[in-house]
Amino acid sequence: MSIDVAGKRERLTAAPSRPRTARRHRLRPEQRRSRLAAWTAVTVIGLFGLLPVYWLVITALTPDDRAFQIRPDLFPREITLGHFTKLAENEELFGYLVNSVIVSVVTSVLSVLVSAYMAYSFSKFRYRGRRSLMHMVLASQMFPQALLLVTLYAVFSATGLLNTYLALVLSFTTFTLPLCVWMLKGIFDTIPDALVEAASIDGASRWRTLHVVVLPLAAPGLVAAGLFAFVRSWNDFIFALTLTGSGKQTLPPGLVHTYLGEFQTAWPDLMAASFVVSIPVVAAFMVLQRHLVGGLAAGAVKG
Amino acid sequence: MTTLGRARPPRGGRLSDRGFAWLLLAPGLAMFAAIIIYPLVSALATGFFEQSLVRPGRSFVGLANFREALAGEFWPILGRTLEFTLGATVLPFLLGLALALALNSGIRGSGVLRGLFLFPWVIPGVVVSFLWMWIFNANYGVLNGVLTRMGLIDAGISWLGRTDTAMLAVIITKTWASFPWMMVMLLAGLQTVPRELHEAAAVDGAGAIRRFRSVTWPHLRGIAAIVFLLEFIWNFQHFDTIYVLTGGGPAGATKTFAVAVYDTAFKGFDLGRATALGALWMVLLLGIVAVYLRAERKGAS
Numbered sequence: 001m002s003i004d005v006a007g008k009r010e011r012l013t014a015a016p017s018r019p020r021t022a023r024r025h026r027l028r029p030e031q032r033r034s035r036l037a038a039w040t041a042v043t044v045i046g047l048f049g050l051l052p053v054y055w056l057v058i059t060a061l062t063p064d065d066r067a068f069q070i071r072p073d074l075f076p077r078e079i080t081l082g083h084f085t086k087l088a089e090n091e092e093l094f095g096y097l098v099n100s101v102i103v104s105v106v107t108s109v110l111s112v113l114v115s116a117y118m119a120y121s122f123s124k125f126r127y128r129g130r131r132s133l134m135h136m137v138l139a140s141q142m143f144p145q146a147l148l149l150v151t152l153y154a155v156f157s158a159t160g161l162l163n164t165y166l167a168l169v170l171s172f173t174t175f176t177l178p179l180c181v182w183m184l185k186g187i188f189d190t191i192p193d194a195l196v197e198a199a200s201i202d203g204a205s206r207w208r209t210l211h212v213v214v215l216p217l218a219a220p221g222l223v224a225a226g227l228f229a230f231v232r233s234w235n236d237f238i239f240a241l242t243l244t245g246s247g248k249q250t251l252p253p254g255l256v257h258t259y260l261g262e263f264q265t266a267w268p269d270l271m272a273a274s275f276v277v278s279i280p281v282v283a284a285f286m287v288l289q290r291h292l293v294g295g296l297a298a299g300a301v302k303g
Numbered sequence: 304m305t306t307l308g309r310a311r312p313p314r315g316g317r318l319s320d321r322g323f324a325w326l327l328l329a330p331g332l333a334m335f336a337a338i339i340i341y342p343l344v345s346a347l348a349t350g351f352f353e354q355s356l357v358r359p360g361r362s363f364v365g366l367a368n369f370r371e372a373l374a375g376e377f378w379p380i381l382g383r384t385l386e387f388t389l390g391a392t393v394l395p396f397l398l399g400l401a402l403a404l405a406l407n408s409g410i411r412g413s414g415v416l417r418g419l420f421l422f423p424w425v426i427p428g429v430v431v432s433f434l435w436m437w438i439f440n441a442n443y444g445v446l447n448g449v450l451t452r453m454g455l456i457d458a459g460i461s462w463l464g465r466t467d468t469a470m471l472a473v474i475i476t477k478t479w480a481s482f483p484w485m486m487v488m489l490l491a492g493l494q495t496v497p498r499e500l501h502e503a504a505a506v507d508g509a510g511a512i513r514r515f516r517s518v519t520w521p522h523l524r525g526i527a528a529i530v531f532l533l534e535f536i537w538n539f540q541h542f543d544t545i546y547v548l549t550g551g552g553p554a555g556a557t558k559t560f561a562v563a564v565y566d567t568a569f570k571g572f573d574l575g576r577a578t579a580l581g582a583l584w585m586v587l588l589l590g591i592v593a594v595y596l597r598a599e600r601k602g603a604s
Contacts, residue, residue, distance in 0.1 A: 030511075035408065037405070038404070038406075038410050039410065042406070045401065045482070046416075046419075046420070048398075049420050049423055049482070050422065052434055052435070052479065053422050053423065055437075055438060056434050059437065067443065068442075068443050069448075070459070071451060072443060072448045113330075114330045114334065115331065117327040118327060118331040121324045125320055125321070125324035127321045127324050130324075135596075136335075137335070139596075140339050142588065143339060143343060143585070144539075144540040144561065144581065144584060144585060144588055145540065146540065146542050146560075146561040146564045146581070147346055147578070147582075147584065147585060148338075150356075150565075150568040150577050151341075151343075151345045151578070152342045153356070153568075153569075155337075155341070170337070170338055171338050174337075177331055177334070177335070206318075206323050235427040237428060237543045237546075237547070238542050238546070238565075252427060252428075253429075255429060256429065256547065260547075267437050267440070267443070270433055270437070271433070274426075274430040274433050277427055277429075277430055278427060282426065285421070285425045289418070
């Protein structure tokens with residue numbers, strides 16, 4: 001992808017700076033107008049963007065009888081942690097959580113391993129077909145997943161892989177690869193070829209050079225790629241819904257099965273569960289802030 | 304990974320550089336072939352057969368599946384897919400652009416605000432759907448609650464249950480989940496616009512709109528085209544939000560290609576029909592991807 005990952009990152013981490021003196025001067029009317037327009041946009045879009053998040057948290061803390069009102073309280077009058085404790089006692093949900101953790105962790109490790117090899121090959125070697133392959137990897141995330149799923153289901157069914165962790169890990173890894181490969185290629189590109197050559201002159205084999213010299217240098221990038229893969233598998237809904245049944249299902253389809261389709265959904269319980277499911281992803285995102293733009297550019301966590 | 308171990312060359316390397324480069328690619332390419340290429344090719348072939356998802360065996364029916372699809376469901380589904388895709392791309396683009404321009408204008412705390420605004424984009428897609436389902440709830444939803452308080456409506460509206468509001472509700476939900484991504488990308492683009500150019504234009508008496516058109520937009524156009532098209536491509540095949548919120552209903556009002564292909568295969572068990580519809584969908588998608596790749600190349604140069 002043409003977007004320059006490293007360059008973008010630097011530009012974004014440096015907050016838009018404006019000469020300090022500008023603030024000390026009194027604003028011209030024209031500047032005051034544009035500042036007013038800016039704050040109006042931030043406020044309006046901010047209400048749209050953040051009120052739903054507020055509502056999620058508030059509902060999760062509201063007792064049932066207060067949550068189910070024709071005119072719900074916009075500010076809580078009563079607060080309870082009951083929905084969260086109920087969540088902790090739910091064994092079925094705990095099973096989904098364990099599945100999510102297993103699948104996401106294994107996917108992350110496998111994604112980093114496979115994509116690091118691919119990215120290293122793309123970054124440091126020149127051979128025929130390299131560019132076309134790179135484009136294929138990039139384009140593969142644009143194929144419609146619902147269509148792939150139809151035959152993937154048949155393939156996994158024929159090979160007995162339906163309802164296994166392996167089915168999820170294999171398909172998730174394939175979908176995290178494009179992003180991870182492009183991220184890591186950007187990072188390997190910044191490692192000077194001279195360093196790799198120096199290692200080989202010192203007598204290190206190509207495998208040793210890769211594992212002992214290059215990968216440690218790229219460690220922060222490997223962590224970022226791993227977190228992206230984690231988030232991608234943690235969030236997936238459609239593959240986990242279809243390829244696994246209740247025993248091996250992850251949280252997103254698990255929550256649908258647990259809460260939706262009942263006569264009356266237990267909304268405060270569902271919001272509490274939603275809150276908990278979001279925590280690892282939000283945490284991963286906070287660690288990832290620095291790498292965010294490059295990742296976003298290369299195709300994003302949410303495909 | 305055992306194949307890699309076995310192929311480890313002796314010091315000095317019997318394996319050529321090219322061989323080594325391909326060896327590194329092998330595990331990844333094998334996975335792509337097994338999980339994407341083979342299923343895709345097989346899906347396209349299945350469209351020519353009458354085949355059930357649950358029973359073995361199939362019979363060749365030629366173009367019948369395609370003909371039936373084109374005579375019936377294809378066009379309404381295309382219409383709804385385009386409606387969803389356009390709405391869920393244009394709205395977040397406009398919101399993201401407005402927000403990026405605002406945050407780039409040097410207001411205080413823009414770094415913190417940028418981080419806060421990313422929340423809707425970060426939380427899992429299924430959670431996004433649950434949350435908005437609750438907001439849109441006909442009886443106890445906060446949207447109806449607020450509208451009733453303001454005296455705008457008398458009784459709760461079943462936003463997701465009415466054919467005339469369901470698509471709008473789905474689009475709003477998806478807009479909420481994707482405008483932050485637009486904001487970050489466009490903000491990155493805006494930071495390539497030289498500030499001096501802006502100030503010079505301001506000194507020359509150019510108003511805000513004039514400056515946007517003549518200074519900002521030419522710099523932003525490349526990245527704007529890329530994020531717009533990428534979001535368009537994703538929305539064209541988007542599944543999660545629609546499936547959880549409405550399941551394609553009510554009465555098919557939000558049934559896009561993704562939902563239709565999924566339902567035909569996994570609820571109707573009609574594999575031939577599902578893949579024929581999927582193949583038509585895929586051709587359209589490839590057309591859009593081709594436009595994207597051209598824009599991307601232009602944006603790069």
